[in-house]
Amino acid sequence: MSNIVIVDDRSINRTIYAKLAQSIGPGIEVRDFGDPTDALEWLALNRADLIxxxxxxxxxxxxxxxxxxxxMPRAETVPVxxxxxxxQRMLRLRALESGANDFLHSPVDHxxxxxxxxxxxxLAHAVEARAEAAPQREAAPVARLDAHRAQxxxxxxxxxxxxxxxxxxxVAGAQLLRDGFGAEFADAEALRLLLDAITPLQAGRRGPVRLxxxxxxDGDVEKSAAVALAKTLAETGVAPHWLDLRFxxxxxxVAPELAEEEARALKNLGxxxxxxxxxVNLGVLGRDIGKTGRLAAPxxxxxxxxxxxxxxxxxxSASDALRVLRLLGRGARFPLVAGDVANAALLRLLRRVGVREAQGPCFGAPFAARDLSNLFPPAETGALKLLA
Incomplete structure (x- = not known):
């Protein structure tokens, strides 16, 4: 059962939105309120899955x-x-500061x-399920990771x-994989392996590359992760610009404020x-993306x-890739990295429309850690043959 709360002072809007919400699927319970105060009183005693x-x-x-x-207690993970x-941009920013997760423009496209x-x-159900399955917060993150590795x-x-x-x-960088999936910053073993791999590359002046x-x-990683990382980098002598952390x-x-806080601290570190x-899923990430090229507000x-x-x-396919690139602004608004590139024929297209870097099976199987020094030869000899 999913509880959706609708708050609007106009009854016709509440009726329309309630019918649309009920069409999402079975197990949807809709509560609508014309007065926000009434909605807050209900929410103080009841759980909503979406507002x-x-x-x-x-x-x-x-x-x-x-x-x-x-x-209110336990309200931070409920999407609004x-x-x-x-x-107007300022209205969106004020709403984001208040805690909104996304926007729709009226009249609403059904x-x-x-x-x-x-x-x-x-997204809300996934976060809730992960929270229920997670170990108790009192357990140290490193201890939980060690226990997970022991299994x-x-x-x-x-x-x-x-x-x-x-x-x-x-070659501009590489992503560390563990058992075929992206290795995580919170995994002490992954971070140690990455820093150990960077040390000889840095000493051999094989940069600039980013790993x-x-x-x-998940709420368990310390908010002061940048402080802990700064100490680790100082101990190992690794320059921070060798690291690339992916959000x-x-x-x-689900947690826009936490994401920005973590990312800002890490970026300030270098x-x-x-x-x-x-x-690129329009239902998740798009907000008038087909018309304006803008992604969702958070x-x-x-x-x-x-x-x-x-x-x-x-x-x-090249046609689908072009469609995605047009939606993203063809690389004009921010540096783009294309992942999961399946064939070399796409590389020329990606370069032509402004994509900066590419990663995927077209470059062959991922390298073992012991071969990393061969993956990044010295800068003067490191260029691969440029695409025609």
Whole structure:
């Protein structure tokens, strides 16, 4: 059962939104309120899985409503979507500061309403399920990771997936993989392996390259991760610009403030920050994206504030890849990295439309850690043959 709360002072809007919400699927319970105060009283005693609120209301506007709701216990992970006729940047920023996760413009497109609401519900349920399955917060993160590794039947399979700079032909970096998946920054073994791999490269002046780890916003990673990393870098002598930490876009929907706090601290340290969109899904990431090329509000705010590199999964066909690139602004608004590139024929297209780097199976199988020095030869001989 999923509880969707609708707050709007106009009854016709509440009726329309309630019918749209119920069409999402079975097990949807809708509560609608014309007075935000009544909604807050209900929310103080009941759990919502998604809140949809208008902005312009006479009693309490949408910003104030969200602010009051976010102050309630256990309200921080409930997604809130605001509906407004106003498209001014300052309004969106105020709403984001209040705790909004996404926006829709009135008059509402019915299909977009259903897709966005469905995906926000999926994200909310995924976060809730992960929280329920997680160990107690009192357990130290390193201890939990050690316990997890102790349960593995075999040693981890570490690999590096290279990234090619499409402008110069040089290998620009690599992502550390553990058992075929992106290795995580919170994994002490992964971080140690990465720093150990960087040390000889740095000593041999084989840069500049960036080695990547994933950042997970599960609430268990210390908010002062940059401080701990600064100490580790000082101890190992590794320069921070060798590291690239990748934030997952789907998790930014759930915890935008935590994501920005973590990313800002790491970037101030000198570490590279990448926003990973994954497969470009219009229902999750789009906000009038087909018309304006703009992504959903929390993602746009993260990009505007942190100026990260933006990674995405490249479709296998040239036509689908072109469509995604047009939606993302063809590389004009932020540096783009194409992942999962399946064939070399796509590289010329990606370079032509402004994609900076590419990564994927077209470059062969990921390298073992022992071969990393061969993956990054000295700068004067490191260029691969440029694409025609």
């Amino acid at each position: 949809i609120t208008d902005h312009d209301m006479p009693q309490i506007d949408g910003d104030e409503f969200i602010t009051r709701f976010r102050a 979507m605001m509906i407004t006729v106003n498209d 299909c977009e309403f259903v897709m966005r609401a469905r995906n926000l519900l999926k 593995r039947p075999v040693a981890a399979n570490w690999r590096f997936a290279p990234r090619l700079d499409l402008m110069t032909g040089r 990547s780890l994933d950042v997970r916003l 997952d876009a789907a998790e930014i929907f 570490v590279g920050v990448t926003l990973n969109l994954g497969p 993602i746009e705010h993260f990009i505007d504030t942190l100026k990260p590199t933006v990674a995405f999964s490249c479709p296998a």
